[in-house]
Amino acid sequence: MQETASEKIETAPENRQPPEAKKFDFMVVSNRLPVDRCSSDDAENDDDGWRRSPGGLVTALAPLMMKADGAWVGWHGAPDEELEPFSHDGIDIIPVALSTNDVELYYEGFSNATLWPLYHDVVAPPEFHRAWWDSYRRVNRRFADAVIEHAAPDATIWVQDYQLQLVPNMLRQSRPDLRIGFFNHIPFPAPEIFAQLPWRRAIIEGLLGADLIGFQRPSDAANFMRSARRFVGASIKQQQIQVKGPEGEVSHVARAQAFPISIAVDQISELAHRPDIIERARQIRQDLGNPKTILLGVDRLDYTKGIGHRLKAFEELLKEGRLTVEDATLIQVASPSRERVQQYRLLREEIEGTVGHINGSYDTIQNTAVRYLHHNYPIEEMVALYLAADVMLVTALRDGMNLVAKEYVAARTNDTGALVLSEFTGAADQLKQALLINPHDIDGLKGTIMRAVHLPANESRRRMRSMRKEILEHDVDHWSAGFLAALAEGELGDDS
Template sequence: MARLLLVSNRLPVTVKVEKDSVAVVRSPGGLATGLSRPHERSGGVWIGWPGDVSRLSDSQRSQVEAQLAGLRCVPIHLSASEVARYYEGYANRVLWPLCHYMLDRVPRQDRDWDVYRKVNERFADLVAKHYQPGDTIWVHDYQLMLVPGLLRQRLPDARIGYFHHIPFPSSEIFRTLPHREELLEGLLGADLIGFHTVSYVRHFSGALLRQLGLDTDIDRVIWNGRQVRVGAFPMGIDTHVFESLAEDPSVLEDVASIRRNAQGQRILLGIDRLDYTKGIPRRLLAVQRLLEREPAWRGRLRFIQVAVPSRTQVDAYATYREKVNELVGRINGLYGSVQNVPVHYLYRSFNEKQLAGLYRAADVMLVTPVRDGMNLVAKEFCAARPDEDGVLVLSEFAGAADELHRALVVNTYDVEAVADAIEQALEMGESERRERMRSLRAQVKQHDVHWWVASFLDRLQGLPTLSLRSTRGGLEALTDLKGAPHLSLLLDYDGTLVGFAPRPELAAPDDELLALLGKLVARPDTSVSVVSGRPRETLEAWFGELPMGLYAEHGLWSRPAPGQPWQMLEGVTIEWKGAVRAVLESFAARVPGSFVEEKSASLVWHYRQVDPEFGALQARELRLHLADTFARQPIDIMPGDRVVEVRPRDVHKGRVVPQATRGLPPDTRVVALGDDRTDEDLFASLPPGGLAIHVGNKPTRATYRVSGPAEVRQLLAALVAP
C-alpha cells in the first residue's frame, strides 16, 4: 500500500514524566486506534503536536524525540502563544462554537486568524518536507482546515484527503465567518473531503455554492481545474475492545458492585466531555421534569453523570461547569434524601475499563448533545452490551442518529419530550429492549472504526490520478502570442472580458475595456473577433464602431467586419420556441428573482438573483424537465453560469472559426479565450497550432488558464504594451 502521511493537531501519544525519566505512550481513542494499523502497515509517519514539552530538560526532550521517531511520529512544537491563539483561540473559540451552531459564543473580534493561518502553514511545510512521490496524505479536522490548500500549492500532484470530525454547519451559519472563503478554499485543496453524515456534505456543498459559486454535481465539485470529491463516511469505534471489556471478569465485578450500590434503583447514565455542545443542562432538566411530574420515580432513579474535564483554560467552559454544578445541586436538594440523591455527578476522567463497567450496568444511556459531529459514546454503549439489554436515548442532533435508528431519538431542545423518552425507556419491556439492542449492535459492529478507515482510504486511493500541470498560467502564453507573425484573437465576452452581472444589460463594456479593444484592433498583424452568446443587437450597439468581427448567439449570427450585413446560419429551425418559452416562463413565475431572456433563436432562463442553493436545485429540475419533454426536438439544453440556455442543435461557437479566420495568412496564430462549456466547442475547432486559454476553474481542453476577467485584461494589455 502507498505510504500514508497522517496529519492531525495532536499526535496519538501522551508524554509522561516521572522524576528524571520520560515515556511516550500511545493514547487511547477511536482515531488513534483506527489509524494505527494503516500507519504501521504503510511505513508512513504521523505529524502533529506532542503536547507541551517546553518544561522538559534537554536530555528529556532528546528522549522524547527518540521515542517519537521509534513510533514514526513527527512532532511539530508549538509555543504557548501559538497554542493559546491557534488552538484555544481560533479553533476552539471561533470554529468549534460556530460549527455547533452557537454563534453567541463566537468572539466579537477575530483576533487569532493570523496565528491560525501561520500554524497551518507550519504544518503544511512539515508535511511537504516528509512527503515522497506516491505518498497519500490524510489531514484531520477543523484545526487544520487550511492545510489541504497549502499542501496543494507545495505539492501540486499529491493525493490529499481531509476528514472533518465535527459538524459542518448550514451555509447560513457558515457564511457568518469573516474568513469563510479562505477556509473553503483550504479544504478544496484535497482530492477527497469526508464528513460523518450526508447532511454535513449537503451543508458543505451549500457553502461552496453560496460563497464561491461552485455547484456540486452529486459527489464532486470542480475547483482550479480539478475534481474534488466529497462524501459521507460515518466514523465507528473499535467494537472488539468494548465487547471484550464488557465480558472481562473484573469489569463484571464492577457492574455487580454498581448495581448493588444502586439498591434496586434504575440506573440512568450520561458520559460526556464537559462541553457546552453536549447538552448536559437540558438532560438534567429532563431528569428533573420526570421526577417532578411522576412522583413514583422519586427514590427509584439513580442518574450517574460522568463529566470529563475539557478545555479548562477557556472561560466559557469554566462558566459552563458552574452552571452544571448549580443544576446538580438544585435537583439533589429538591428530590434527594438523607440516604440518597438522584444525581451522582462525577467530574473526572475514566479509563476504558471503567467506562465499560458503567455502560454494562446502565438501564438507560442518555446521549443528548445539542449538536455533535458523530458521538462515539452512543456506539461504545451498544458495543459494551453483549447481554443485548439497555436502552439508548439519542439526540437527533448527533451524527450517530443517522445510523442508530433503533435508539429512542429525541429533540434535545424539547425537555418534555426527553423526559417522555426517559420514561418510555424505563418502562420498555424486555423483548423490545433486546430487539432494539440487537439491531444497534449489528450496525455498530458492521461499521466499526476499521471499516471507516478502509472506506475512506479505498475511496481516496482509488481516485484517478490527475496531472495538475496540464494547464499553465495565461501569462506564460505571452511569448507564444508576441512571437506570432500574425494573430487572430477570438474573445468570449461574459465571464471573459467582463464579470457576470445580476442582469445581462448591466454588463456593458466599461471605458477601460473599450480602450483596450481599441489598442488590440490597432495592433499590427492582429485581427480581433468577439464570439458571444449575446444577441446581435447588443454586440452591434457595444462594438459596432470597432473594426473587428462580431459573432452573436454562439455563432448563429455572424458579421465578420463593420458595414457587412449580419448573416444567420442556414437550416436552423425555431418552431420549438413557443413551447419551450412557456416552460421557462412557468419556472420564472415560481422562482422569485429569475427571468427569461429571449434571443432570435434561443431562450435563456437566468437565476443569478435567486438564492444560490434554491436556484441550483430549480436549474437541475428545469434541465431534467426540458430534456424529458422535448427529447425529440432539435435543441440543445446548455447549463451555464447561473443560466439554463436552450438553443438550436448544432449551433455552437466552433462554427465561427472558419469564418473568423477566412483570408488570413497561413502563419496566423489563432487564439481563443473563454470561460464555459460553450467555449470548449470553440477550443476544439481551432486549427493546428491554435492556442486556447480557459478563464476560470472548470475542466478544459485549453493549454493555458487564467483566473478571471481581470487576468484576461492583464494578458491583453501586456500583448499591446510597447
C-alpha cells in the same frame, strides 16, 4: 504504473530509518499526536516516557501506520517545547511545536471559540478576532511545512479535523504530487450560518485543496458543497467539485462524501465479557443502593452536549413523582474540557450548581439523585458503567457523531438496555432503533426517558440487536478503510 494509496499502505520497508532522515508514503496530520507523556508514576512502564493515546482515531489508524511504516504529524501537548522526530510503539512521530501564544490564539481562540461554536449551529456565540485568524494561518502553515519536509513523492496525506482546514491547499500549492484527504470530525454548518465567518472563502479554498473531503453525515457534505458554490463559485456535479486555478483553469476535482466514524467494537465487546469488569458493574449498582433503574450520561463538559437539558428533564420527573430517588439514579460523567476558556468555566459552575440543587432537594440519607463525576476514566471503567446502566442518555444539541452512543450499544452484549439519542447527532443516522428525541423538547424528552425506563424486555432486545448489528458491520476499521479506498479510487480515476 503508479502505486495507488491503498497499495502503498499495504507495503512497509524492511529496514526502519530514524524518522528525521526518512520520507514517508503515508502520513496522518492532526492537532494532537497519538501519544501522551507518561506521568512519573507510570513512566517506568514505558522506556521512552510516552504511551499511546486512548482515542478512537488512534485506535483506528495505529495499525495502518505500523503496516505502512507511516508517520504522524501533530502537537505533543506541551507549549514552548521543541522535540525532534522520534518513534514510539511502531509509529514514527513528527512533532510540531506550539508556543503558549499559539495555544491561546490558534487553539483556544480560533479553533474553539470561533469555529467550534459556529460549526455547532451557534449553540454559543462565536467570536471573530483577526489576531486569532492570523495565528490559525501561521500554525496551519507550520503543520503543512512539516508534511512537505517529510513526504515522499506521490505520498498519501490524511489531514484530520477543523483545526487544520487550511493545510490541504497549502500542501497542494507546494506539493501537487501528493494525494490529499481531509476528514472533518465535527458538523459542517449550513451556508447561512457559515456566512458569518469573515474568512469563509479562505477556509473553503483550504479544504478544496484536498482530493477527498470526508464528513460525518451526508447533510454535512451537502452543506460544504453549497458553501463552495456560494462563496467561491465552485462548479459541482453530484459530489464532485471542480477546483479552478489562478487562470480559471480546472486544477483538480475534489470530492465531498460522508464517511461516518465508528468505534473499536471488538475492544469494547471483549471488555464487556471480562469477569472483573462485570464484577465492577455489579459493584457500581451496589454502591448506589441497587436502584431499579440507573440512567447514565457520559460527555465532555461542553455546551453542545445538552447536559443542562438532561438534568432539567430528570429533575422535573423527580418533582412530578414519575421517578423517585429510591428507584432511579442518574450518573453523569462530565470529563474536563477546555478549562482555560471562559465559557467552559461558566458551564462547569452552572452544571455543578444544578446538580447541587437537585441533590439538595431530593437526596435521602440512603439515596443520591445525581452522582456527578467530573473526571476522565479509563475505558475499563467506562465499560463497567455501560454495563451498570439501564438507560443511556445522549441529549446533544449538535454533535458530529457521538461515539459514546455506539460504545454503549457495543457493550450491551446481552441485548438489554435502552438508548435515548438526540436526533441532532450523527449517530442518529445509523442507530435508527434508538429512542430518538429532540433535546430542546423537555416534555418530549421526559416522556421518552419514561418510555426507556419501562421498555419491555422483548422490545429492548429487538432494538439493541438491530443497533449492535449496525455497528458490528460498520466499526472504526470499516471507516478508515472506506475513506482510504475512496481516496485511492480517485487516484486511479486520474490515471485512466
